[in-house]
Amino acid sequence: MANKYEMFSVQVTAVEQATPLIKRFTLAREDGAPMPAFTGGSHVIVQMQGADGRQFSNAYSLMSDPRDTRSYQIGVRLEEQSKGGSAFMHQQVEVGSVLTISSPNNLFALDPSAGRHVLIAGGIGITPFLAQLHELEAGSTAYELHYAFRSPEHGAFQAELSSGPHAANTQFYIDSLERKLDLATLFAGLDDAAHVYVCGPKPLIDAVIATAASLGIAEQRVHWEQFAAAPVTGAAFTVVLARSGQELQVEEGMTILQAIEKSKAAKVECLCREGVCGTCETMILEGEAEHFDQYLSDEEKASQQSMMLCVSRARTARLVLDL
Known part of the structure; x- marks a missing residue:
């Protein structure tokens, strides 16, 4: 099938070490032209080529304000068993580097029919929600963010969330401090108008889906996203x-x-x-x-x-x- 995306070159204009394992990259067109418009939950495909000629393509959520088309921001976690993409981004990409990216695509948009948005993030899974929070701030629908991570130093962008306009709507859950996210308690208080969104590690996504199903929350009200290929199992x-x-x-x-x-x-x-x-x-x-x-x-x-x-x-x- 033909490529469905426009591919274009961008320059890295800023790199920030957000946590020991997560970097935030700011990307802009080299000619200064506006970036393609996007909505919260969108991702782009980033194409990379290492010094040895190997090529990588990874999907990354856009985390910046959709209203600002001067640049995009993505967050990249250095994976322990990186196939090359995240290691390349962390070790070889710096300010001034040129990358090829795709036009945005959104498979994780906020449902406009929802009467309440319940956002659940684990680790690097916070990134699509950062863009969506800008949209929610400008709207009138109730929302809440539940953000879980291993330890204080792994809470990417926690300071921004704690001091920004979404502080009153955000709860943090930190494993090392024994602050655990109780999904059953959280979901028990939801009415039929609420929609649940989850992005993060597979165990968190699986737990959200299973808990929601056990409490009778309709599948159509549970939305999830994870950029990781499913394990290749099964018979030949x-x-x-x-x-x-x-x-x-x-x-x-x-x-x-x-x-x-x-x-x-x-x-x-x-x-x-x-x-x-x-x-x-x-x-x-x-x-x-x-x-x-x-x-x-x-x-x-x-x-x-x-x-x-x-x-x-x-x-x-x-x-x-x-x-």
């Missing part, structure tokens, strides 16, 4: 590329995209490799997919019309794709 299966008739074996621990690239059987565009950008969306001609992306809606996944090759796998032993 066969993929048939319909246009060439070529058959590929996708082994356990391998994605369909990796199998195609390894065999050089077809050219597939993919920016994120995390199931969020949609560029590797491919039509399914036969068989069923096990969807692990965040791009398709639940209805689109159920229709089994298409799939994201970078993360999703086959539910059936054989899958025929329009490639």
Whole structure:
């Protein structure tokens, strides 16, 4: 599938060490032109190339004020088992560096039908909410932010939240100080107009989804985002590329995209490799997919019309794709 995004160059105009593991980068066009407009919850794909020629593409939430199109800000956490992207951003990107990024896309927008917005962040998952808080400040809908992190030094942007206009709406939960987030108690007090949003580590997202379900909160009122590819598990299966008739074996621990690239059987565009950008969306001609992306809606996944090759796998032993 063709690239759905405009790609353009930006220069890094500021770098801030927000915590021992998180840096904030400010990005602006080299010619000073306005950046594309975005809404809170949007992300961009950042393309990087290391000194050894290796290329990386990572999705990062925009955390700056959507009303300010002079620049974007992103927060990047240095991952302990970095595949290259976060390490590159932390170790090689500095003021003056030039990066290629995509136009913004939003898979995590605030629901306009909500009567109350309950935002739950874990660690670096605070970033999309920082942009959304600007929108909430300008609106009239009630909101609250619950921000959990390991220790005081890991509370990225805590000082800004504590002293800014959202201080009265924000609660902090710090593991090392035994201040734990009690999801059951939090959700028990919500009415049917409230919507819940969560971004952060997978255990937090899973806990929010499970707790909400156990208390009867409708799935449509729970929104989540995580930029991390699902673990590649499950039995091996066969993929048939319909246009060439070529058959590929996708082994356990391998994605369909990796199998195609390894065999050089077809050219597939993919920016994120995390199931969020949609560029590797491919039509399914036969068989069923096990969807692990965040791009398709639940209805689109159920229709089994298409799939994201970078993360999703086959539910059936054989899958025929329009490639």
